[in-house]
Amino acid sequence: MNLTSIRLPLWLRFVLIAGGVILAAGAGLFGYRYYTRPVTLTVAVGSIDGEAAKAMSTIASRLVTINAPVRLTVIDTGTALAAAKTFASGKADLAVVRGDVGDLSQAQAVVVVSHVVALVIAPPGSSIEDMAGLKGHSVGVISAETNSKLVDVLSNEYGLVRAKVFKDVALADARRALQSKEISALLVVIPLSQKYLSLVRGFFQQGPKTLPVLISIGSAGAIAEADRAYESFDVPKGTLRGAPPVPDDDLTTLRTALYLVANKKLGSDLVTSLTQTIMNVRRDLMVEQPIFAQIAAPSTDADAYLALHPGAAAFYNGTQQSFMDEYGNWIYLTPMILGGMATVLAAAWKFLGIGPFANDGPLDALYALVRRIRSADSEAELGTIEDEIDDILRAQRAKAAAGDESAVDAATLNVAAHRLENLIHDRRQILANGLTVARNG
Numbered sequence: 001m002n003l004t005s006i007r008l009p010l011w012l013r014f015v016l017i018a019g020g021v022i023l024a025a026g027a028g029l030f031g032y033r034y035y036t037r038p039v040t041l042t043v044a045v046g047s048i049d050g051e052a053a054k055a056m057s058t059i060a061s062r063l064v065t066i067n068a069p070v071r072l073t074v075i076d077t078g079t080a081l082a083a084a085k086t087f088a089s090g091k092a093d094l095a096v097v098r099g100d101v102g103d104l105s106q107a108q109a110v111v112v113v114s115h116v117v118a119l120v121i122a123p124p125g126s127s128i129e130d131m132a133g134l135k136g137h138s139v140g141v142i143s144a145e146t147n148s149k150l151v152d153v154l155s156n157e158y159g160l161v162r163a164k165v166f167k168d169v170a171l172a173d174a175r176r177a178l179q180s181k182e183i184s185a186l187l188v189v190i191p192l193s194q195k196y197l198s199l200v201r202g203f204f205q206q207g208p209k210t211l212p213v214l215i216s217i218g219s220a221g222a223i224a225e226a227d228r229a230y231e232s233f234d235v236p237k238g239t240l241r242g243a244p245p246v247p248d249d250d251l252t253t254l255r256t257a258l259y260l261v262a263n264k265k266l267g268s269d270l271v272t273s274l275t276q277t278i279m280n281v282r283r284d285l286m287v288e289q290p291i292f293a294q295i296a297a298p299s300t301d302a303d304a305y306l307a308l309h310p311g312a313a314a315f316y317n318g319t320q321q322s323f324m325d326e327y328g329n330w331i332y333l334t335p336m337i338l339g340g341m342a343t344v345l346a347a348a349w350k351f352l353g354i355g356p357f358a359n360d361g362p363l364d365a366l367y368a369l370v371r372r373i374r375s376a377d378s379e380a381e382l383g384t385i386e387d388e389i390d391d392i393l394r395a396q397r398a399k400a401a402a403g404d405e406s407a408v409d410a411a412t413l414n415v416a417a418h419r420l421e422n423l424i425h426d427r428r429q430i431l432a433n434g435l436t437v438a439r440n441g
Helices: 008-038 051-065 080-090 148-158 171-179 193-199 220-226 267-286 291-295 309-314 323-352 361-374 379-399 412-438
Strands: 039-045 070-077 094-098 107-122 139-142 166-169 187-188 214-215 229-237 251-263
Touching: 008 171, 008 187, 039 051, 039 139, 039 267, 051 291, 070 267, 094 107, 107 267, 107 309, 107 323, 107 412, 139 171, 148 166, 148 187, 148 229, 166 171, 187 193, 187 220, 193 251, 193 291, 220 229, 220 251, 229 361, 251 267, 267 291, 267 309, 361 412
Parallel strands: 039 070, 039 094, 139 166, 139 187
Antiparallel strands: 094 251, 107 187, 107 214, 107 251, 229 251
16 A cells, blocks of 8 residues: 555645635735724714704715715714713714813814804894893893803803893794894804804894894903903904995904814824814815815814814824834835745645645655555565665756756765665565465464
8 A cells, every 4th residue: 555645635735725815815805904994983963953963964975975084973962062961971982062062071172163153133223232231131042051151151241140131042933032022132153154144134124224233242352361162253344234234343242163072082093084084175065065164273272272182183283194104014014924925825835736846855755755665565565666766866866967956965865765775675574574474374
């Protein structure tokens, strides 16, 4: 029985190699897809008219369209206050919040989405000329719960606390409350965009001689110094109406920022990618929502009212990782990986038994005969093995004579051949003794 060395059939070796390649490729593909997969973040946003959620959904859709590495899932909370509460409770990674609303202890700024401006407006013909004149009147506040901090600030500044001037008015009831004189003025906090200005105009009678009255918050500068959530702001002439202009001159009031904030525990690289993507696509977003023209970088000052997230700061300050910082490890590891792959491929090629690795060296071939000699059970088989030894020795001598450097030197071959001859001699003795015993038996 020939027991040279147990080798698998060629087809089975091909199957094993193919299986290994498929598993390795599958694992590599899975790893690549896992590493490059988009990261989805939840963002809480709310406004009583639902426009804030629509605007953020527009951004989310745009991120999908451009195959951005960061995606957004929008949670519509209904109001800005509810968005802040959802974020503070840890139920959202991001939120669109006002600087004066809710608990922002875990929030760090990413971008300024817009600014919202406080407008105190009295109907046409009103005798109210300034904030002090609000005493003895009722001022309707749209979304009073969200604007509670602003109401408190104005009440304290102008001595309106005891008078209880401010009262909650639903958005749908604002026009009726003004016309019925249930309220003498209206406090709204809105972005200065045409959409919201048109909404405010609709609360009042329209006509060339029916001009609503915008009331100045003259102490805006002092309020802003005491509470950094606010800043003094001049509403440009003609903002509410162009001809005749309302206001008829720049009007001092308060405004606060509308931020996209991230939880301070969110990874810096992730927030850098999000910030970069939003700032890069804001021009495209303006086509769909003009309010996105107000998207801007938050203050990068160390003492800013709302601290900048380190990931956003890296983008604004230009301190993102350089090419070598980001890919240096890959540049270093790639040659090692390729070398390892080459070794694996060479081993697989040899395992298949084809190509330049198909034949073992002459010494391997000689030593592989040891097992055959020890298991030979006939003189004819031993003779065949001797012929194979002679063929190997003859081939190596021919290589040496031709100057082939791969030829094994004659001394080494002779040592191996001498050992095999001794084994063959011993096996012949064993076979002869076995035959003699069998005959005598």
